[in-house]
Amino acid sequence: MFQxxxxxxxxEIALRVQRACRELGIATVAVHSTADAEAMHVRLADESVCIGPPAAKDSYLNIPAILSAAAITGADAIHPGYGFLSENAGFADMVDAHGLTFIGPTAQHIAMMGDKIAAKAAMKEVGVPLVPGSDGAVPDLETASSVAERIGYPVLIKAAAGGGGRGMKVAQDKEGLEEAYxxxxxxxxxxxxxxxxYMEKYLDRPRHIELQVMADNHGNVVHFGERDCSLQRRHQKxxxxxxxPAISPAQRDALGExxxxALRRLGYRNAGTLEFLYQDGHFAFIEMNTRLQVEHPVTEMLCDVDLVREQIRLAAGAELGYGQRDVTFSGHAIECRITAEDPHSFTPTPGRVTMxxxxxxxxxxxxxxxxxxxFVPPYYDSLVAKLIVHAPTRQDAINRMRRALDEFAVSGIQTTIPLHREIMDDPSFQAGDYTIHWLENFVAGRRAAT
Known part of the structure; x- marks a missing residue:
C-alpha cells in the first residue's frame, strides 16, 4: 500500500480523497494555488505545497509544479480527482515516468477514451451498441451531407476531443447542416x-444513463449499477x-454484462464510467470517462462501497476480491449539485461565505x-457542495432531499439551493418523467413565470 x-x-473532491486516505492510514499532500491558501483541503492535509498563482493553467494544470511537489514531499502516488489533469494521458505518462503511481486508468486508455471517435470505434469492436452515425471523423461538408442522408435528420455534430457541450451543434434539416457543421x-x-x-443521429427524448465500473490489474471487472444524469443545463449535470427511475433491474444487469x-476485453483498469443515451428501450454508447465522477456519491450510497478507497487499493495492485454477485443495490439515492450561482440567471457568485x-x-x-x-474564488468551477440523500424508496429519497434542502443554509453568496427545492416539488420530476431536455424547459418556464 502507498505511504x-x-x-x-x-x-470537495480533494477532501473526499483525503478522507479515504486517512481511513487507509495513508499520509496526504495537498497542492494549492495562492487563491486557495486558506482552503479546507489545505488545512486538513498532512502537508501542503503552493504550486502557483490563481489561474488554473499556472497551478492545478501546472504539471512540472505538481511533479516537483510530489518529489519534494516524498509522495509515492498521485490521485487526480476529477477535472483538471484527471483525463490527461500525458500527465499519467509523466507520473509513471517519475516512478510514481497514477491512481486511475492507464495513459493508453485515457487517450483512447479521450478521443470520442477512437472511443466509439473501440466500443463498437467489443460489442457495445452505438448511436447511428459516422464511422469516424467527418472531414468536409460533402461527407457530412452524405452521413446525414444515410442516418436521417436531425443530426448532431460533435467535437472529437469535446466535452461539456462545446463543439456540439444540431442540424434539423439539410438547410441548416452547413452552418451547424x-x-x-x-x-x-x-x-x-x-x-x-463526427456525427450522430439526434435523439429527441433520450435519458442520459451512465454505468459505474471498477477493474483491477488481474482481469476482474465489476459494475456498481447505473446513474440517471438526465437533468442537465447546457450539457452540464x-x-x-x-x-x-426508467431502468429495470433486468436492463441494469444486461447493460452491466x-x-x-467489453472492458475486460480492452484490459481496462481502475475506475471508469460508460455513458449512454437511452430511448425507446435501447441503450447507445456516447462516451467513457476514465476517472472518478462528480456524482460518484450516489453510487456509494446505493451500493455501500467507497469508490475512492477502491481506486487506491487497485492502483496499489490489489485484486477486487469480490465478484458481481457480491455487489448489492439497496434503496435509492439522489445528489443535488449546489453551485455558487444565481438560481435564476446562473451567473457565478463568488464571495465571502458569512454563514x-x-x-x-x-x-x-x-x-x-x-x-x-x-472566500469562494472566481477562478474555478462554481460547484461548492454536493448534497446526497439515501432512503428505502425513490419517494422517500425525494422527501428526505426536500427536508435536507430546507435545512441547508448558506449566506454571503447566492447558491442554486432554491432551484433544487423547486425541482423536488415538480410533479414530472416526482413521477420520474424527464429526459435530457427537461431541465432546460423547466428553467425557461421559471423565467417566463417571473
Whole structure:
C-alpha cells in the first residue's frame, strides 16, 4: 500500500480523497494555488505545497509544479480527482515516468477514451451498441451531407476531443447542416485546439444513463449499477440519481454484462464510467470517462462501497476480491449539485461565505469544502457542495432531499439551493418523467413565470 498520496486537485473532491486516505492510514499532500491558501483541503492535509498563482493553467494544470511537489514531499502516488489533469494521458505518462503511481486508468486508455471517435470505434469492436452515425471523423461538408442522408435528420455534430457541450451543434434539416457543421468545427478548434468532428443521429427524448465500473490489474471487472444524469443545463449535470427511475433491474444487469465484458476485453483498469443515451428501450454508447465522477456519491450510497478507497487499493495492485454477485443495490439515492450561482440567471457568485449550516440526519451526506469565513474564488468551477440523500424508496429519497434542502443554509453568496427545492416539488420530476431536455424547459418556464 502507498505511504503518501499527493492529491492533484482542490475543493470537495480533494477532501473526499483525503478522507479515504486517512481511513487507509495513508499520509496526504495537498497542492494549492495562492487563491486557495486558506482552503479546507489545505488545512486538513498532512502537508501542503503552493504550486502557483490563481489561474488554473499556472497551478492545478501546472504539471512540472505538481511533479516537483510530489518529489519534494516524498509522495509515492498521485490521485487526480476529477477535472483538471484527471483525463490527461500525458500527465499519467509523466507520473509513471517519475516512478510514481497514477491512481486511475492507464495513459493508453485515457487517450483512447479521450478521443470520442477512437472511443466509439473501440466500443463498437467489443460489442457495445452505438448511436447511428459516422464511422469516424467527418472531414468536409460533402461527407457530412452524405452521413446525414444515410442516418436521417436531425443530426448532431460533435467535437472529437469535446466535452461539456462545446463543439456540439444540431442540424434539423439539410438547410441548416452547413452552418451547424461550420460552427461545430470553429468551437472545437477554439476550445480544444482540434477541429475534428463526427456525427450522430439526434435523439429527441433520450435519458442520459451512465454505468459505474471498477477493474483491477488481474482481469476482474465489476459494475456498481447505473446513474440517471438526465437533468442537465447546457450539457452540464445538475442532479443525479441511482438507480434510474426508467431502468429495470433486468436492463441494469444486461447493460452491466455488456459493459464489463467489453472492458475486460480492452484490459481496462481502475475506475471508469460508460455513458449512454437511452430511448425507446435501447441503450447507445456516447462516451467513457476514465476517472472518478462528480456524482460518484450516489453510487456509494446505493451500493455501500467507497469508490475512492477502491481506486487506491487497485492502483496499489490489489485484486477486487469480490465478484458481481457480491455487489448489492439497496434503496435509492439522489445528489443535488449546489453551485455558487444565481438560481435564476446562473451567473457565478463568488464571495465571502458569512454563514454555513449543513443539513444532517439519517441518510444525509454533504460533500463540501465550504466553511464560514471562506472566500469562494472566481477562478474555478462554481460547484461548492454536493448534497446526497439515501432512503428505502425513490419517494422517500425525494422527501428526505426536500427536508435536507430546507435545512441547508448558506449566506454571503447566492447558491442554486432554491432551484433544487423547486425541482423536488415538480410533479414530472416526482413521477420520474424527464429526459435530457427537461431541465432546460423547466428553467425557461421559471423565467417566463417571473
Amino acid at each position: 503518501k498520496i499527493l492529491i492533484a486537485n482542490r475543493g 461550420r460552427l461545430a468545427r470553429t468551437e472545437a478548434r477554439a476550445a480544444f485546439g482540434n477541429d475534428a468532428v 445538475l442532479l443525479e440519481e441511482a438507480g434510474s 455488456t459493459a464489463t465484458t 454555513f449550516h449543513a443539513p444532517g440526519g439519517l441518510g444525509v451526506r454533504i460533500d463540501s469544502a465550504l466553511y464560514a469565513g471562506y
